[in-house]
Each structure stands twice: as structure tokens, then as C-alpha cells.
Amino acid sequence: MDYSDKQIQPTVVLHWNYRGFTEFPLHLLKGEESEITDIYLKENLISRLPSDIGRLEHLESLYLSGNDISALPREISKLRSLKCLDVSGNRLTSIPDEIGEVRGLKFLILDENELTELPLRVGELRALRYLSVCDNNLQWLPQRPVYNQHHCEFRFWRNNLKAIPFSLWYHMFRDQQTRSFAVGKPQANSTNQHVCRLTINNENGSQKIDIQCPPQHQNILNNTYSPPNLYEICRRRLYQIISETAKKLSTDTPSIYSDYYNRNVSNIQNNFLNFNLNTKNIPSEDKNGNYEFKVIPSIFKNGVKTKEQRIYAPSDIVDKYYSFLPNFMKKELRVGPISSCENAACKKPVFDFVLYEFCLGEIILIDRTETVILSAVFCSKTCSEMWKRGRTNIIPWTLVQNN
Incomplete structure (x- = not known):
């Protein structure tokens, strides 16, 4: 079929759920790849996506939940018409940075995988309206995981998180009601050597809480502050x-x-x-x-x-x-860097040399208010001191090595 006329659009939808496929059935299309707009491949036995998946040039929706996929190919970036990608219930340990090149993507569903972090280039998806990464192994979040923080729903419940970035809380969850905020589950082992040990005082005494630092931050600066190289x-x-x-x-x-x-x-x-x-x-x-x-x-x-x-x-x-x-x-x-300076008058990008501060914030649930730990990143001691002025909920911490 000739689609050279822009007014003619392909509208073929493939319903291939529960078919027992062990590989992505691209070979079954027999030259008709450009006609496909939607593919449903839920609950199959697929373990990988083909590197020539870009042949599906008009594909708008791809549903792959409940398979056995451990990685997405970098060529996923060639699906320039893609609007919805559902890869929940697989074995993904990472998402390629090239996902940021699928600029028309509106729905990205990554629930029930084995992700430890989100690719920073997800923040390039200006059209994104829904990002769900629940039930994974996330140990940290970028300050701005989505581009449009006010018009994109972001879900990250039931991960290994013990703190969320201050900017993320301030722009997406402060003074806004949410149904659930279960951010923590049993902590997985981590090879990251940098851990911030917080000391929280409450009515039951003091409590020690360890916060894993992103691996991108190799130089954590505390009381012994030194300027970046x-x-x-x-x-x-x-x-x-x-x-x-x-x-x-x-x-x-x-x-x-x-x-x-x-x-x-x-x-x-x-x-x-x-x-x-x-x-x-x-x-x-x-x-x-x-x-x-x-x-x-x-x-x-x-x-x-x-x-x-x-x-x-x-x-x-x-x-x-x-x-x-x-x-x-x-x-x-x-x-790009995972963080930028929290000082509103600075906002410099921060790659490696990082100064942390921690404080407490509140999340409004339907039946109660829940207290959460917020992490703030700074480029210098000066910016840190300016941010702390007038704040009474700062949490003291020390840097320890993770054995």
C-alpha cells in the first residue's frame, strides 16, 4: 500500500495476546510493517526485541506486558510515531538513553521490572503525560524525572526509595493530595559505596537511616568541604x-x-x-x-x-x-547530570562534586498526612547555607562507607 499521500494513514491493529510467542513476530508481517499502528503482545514468552524494530515506522502503541524481556534495544529510538509503550511485568534492569529520542511518547509504563534507576533522558519527552515505574528496585530519583511536572502523572510507589528529591516533592507533591505514597520496600543490596547516614530525633529517641547515593555522585562533600576540581x-x-x-x-x-x-x-x-x-x-x-x-x-x-x-x-x-x-x-x-543546585538563585548543573542536605516534608493522603525524607543537592557550601536559612526541619547526617 502506498502511503506517500499524507492524508492516507495506516490503521492495522494486531491482537497477539496469549499466543505463546517466544520471539517478537516481526517476520510474520511480510513487508507490511509500515501498515501497523498498534501491536498487542501481552502475556507471551518474548525475551528480546529485534534490532530492526524501526521498520514499524507508523507504530503508535506497543503493549508487551507480561513477557520475559530483559533489555530494550537502542533502536527503540527509531519508533518516531510511538505514543504508548507498555513493558510492565518483564525483567528489565535498565532503559536505554535513546528512549529520549521517541519525542511523541505520551504513555510509558515500566511497572514490575528490576530497574534500579531511570534514564535521565526521559526528561526530554515533552509530550509525556503518564510515567509509571512502580514495583521496581529504584534507589534514587532524578530531580526532574519528567519534563512537564504539572501535566504528567508520575507514579513510583513500592521501590527501594528512602528519600525523594526536594525539587520533585516541591513541584509535584507539595500541597497536592495523592492516594498512595508507599515509596519503600525491603532494601536490596547495593554495590554503591556512598551512603548518607541520617540521624532523626523523635519521641522514641534517635533513629539512624541510611540513604543510598546515586552512583553518578562520586565526590560527596560534607563538613570537610573542598571546592570541585x-x-x-x-x-x-x-x-x-x-x-x-x-x-x-x-x-x-x-x-x-x-x-x-x-x-x-x-x-x-x-x-x-x-x-x-x-x-x-x-x-x-x-x-x-x-x-x-x-x-x-x-x-x-x-x-x-x-x-x-x-x-x-x-x-x-x-x-x-x-x-x-x-x-x-x-x-x-x-x-546530562542527575542533579542541579537546589538554590533557586543558582541552579547550576551538578555532575560529580555534590553537597547534600536533608529535611522533612509532608505528603497529603486521603485519610492522613505522611512525613517523608527529602534530599537536596548543592554545588557549593554557600548555596547550601543560603537554602538552610530559616528552615527548622534540617536532618543532620554523616557520610559512611557501604560494606
Whole structure:
């Protein structure tokens, strides 16, 4: 069937629930992949998705709950028409970062898997309206797991969480009623070495609670504060430039920002040209083991944006206009940091050097109010002290090693 006419849309729905499939039946479509819009494959025996799943170019809904899938292929990003993905009740231990490229995704259901963390690039899904990751092994959450915190329902009940980020509570759960807030279940073993031990005083005396830190935070700073190293400072500043550029290029009138964009990116590229980045620990990009510095393509012509793309994420900016950076830096910048400074006057991205503070917050349930522990991340001691002013519910803590 010819779909070259934009007014003609494929509308084939496949109901393949409870069929005993042991593999994704892409081969059964026999050249009709472009006609499929919805596939129901619930309660089968599928253990993997094919790497050529992108052939389903018009697929809008994919239901795979109750299978035996342990990983999603990176090629899931090629399902650009996908609006609903249900992979609940599988054995997923991670979600690929490429999920952030499925920009039309509205419903993402990840319940009853074995996830220990969420990919940060889920935050690029501006169309997302429902994200559920209940009954997993999450031990921490990013400060902004979804892009639109006011119009996306986010569920994460019954995980290994003992604290939630202050920003997440402040923007999504503060003064809002929810039916359930069971965030904890028996703690799974963790290989992470960094643990914050909180001391909470109540009517029954003092209680010690251990909070697992995200593995991205390798330098936890407490009373013995030291400034971040030069690499951390560079990452923070570079990611700020990339994020600001993405926001500016996402406007309907980007031409007024062309000077800003060209000045910052060109300066960074010129600085990198003076470095010898040929080391054994960094993958090379050409046959001689050296990095190839490419000319950044211009996205403006006579002050007008040449691309039709209207919404940009930091990963788009890195992929398209920062090819001169080393691979390890591009990977970090595409994904972004798990945190940003909680000081409203700062909000710097925080990659590795982190200062924690903890406090108590309240969640309003239907029949009661429940107290929860909130974690706050800061880029410096100054920002931490400014945030703590006037707060009476700060929890003292110490950093311990996890044996």
C-alpha cells in the first residue's frame, strides 16, 4: 500500500495476546510493517526485541506486558510515531538513553521490572503525560524525572526509595493530595559505596537511616568541604551553555539568538583545537588515534533557522554541533547530570562534586498526612547555607562507607 499521500494513514491493529510467542513476530508481517499502528503482545514468552524494530515506522502503541524481556534495544529510538509503550511485568534492569529520542511518547509504563534507576533522558519527552515505574528496585530519583511536572502523572510507589528529591516533592507533591505514597520496600543490596547516614530525633529517641547515593555522585562533600576540581567546573559551565542554546533554539523566533550561539560554540571549539587528546583511556576517532575536529554546521542562513526542527534538547545540540568534543565528554553532556543546585538563585548543573542536605516534608493522603525524607543537592557550601536559612526541619547526617 502506498502511503506517500499524507492524508492516507495506516490503521492495522494486531491482537497477539496469549499466543505463546517466544520471539517478537516481526517476520510474520511480510513487508507490511509500515501498515501497523498498534501491536498487542501481552502475556507471551518474548525475551528480546529485534534490532530492526524501526521498520514499524507508523507504530503508535506497543503493549508487551507480561513477557520475559530483559533489555530494550537502542533502536527503540527509531519508533518516531510511538505514543504508548507498555513493558510492565518483564525483567528489565535498565532503559536505554535513546528512549529520549521517541519525542511523541505520551504513555510509558515500566511497572514490575528490576530497574534500579531511570534514564535521565526521559526528561526530554515533552509530550509525556503518564510515567509509571512502580514495583521496581529504584534507589534514587532524578530531580526532574519528567519534563512537564504539572501535566504528567508520575507514579513510583513500592521501590527501594528512602528519600525523594526536594525539587520533585516541591513541584509535584507539595500541597497536592495523592492516594498512595508507599515509596519503600525491603532494601536490596547495593554495590554503591556512598551512603548518607541520617540521624532523626523523635519521641522514641534517635533513629539512624541510611540513604543510598546515586552512583553518578562520586565526590560527596560534607563538613570537610573542598571546592570541585577544574573538570567539574568545566562540565557545569559547558552544560549550561548547551542547555541555554537548546532553549533559545526551541523558540519560534531563533534568529535573534544566532550571535549568542555562534559566539559560545566557536569559542569552545577554538579552545579544544589546542589540546592533544590522544590517550589510551579515551577511544580514538580516526585511524591515527587522534581526534578529528569538524567544522560546526551553521543552523542559520541570513539570520533565519534552516532546520524545521522547533524543539531542541541538550542531546540534540551535542550530537549536531559539538562533534569536536571527545567521545567520553559527549556521552556525559548528552545524558546530562542527575542533579542541579537546589538554590533557586543558582541552579547550576551538578555532575560529580555534590553537597547534600536533608529535611522533612509532608505528603497529603486521603485519610492522613505522611512525613517523608527529602534530599537536596548543592554545588557549593554557600548555596547550601543560603537554602538552610530559616528552615527548622534540617536532618543532620554523616557520610559512611557501604560494606
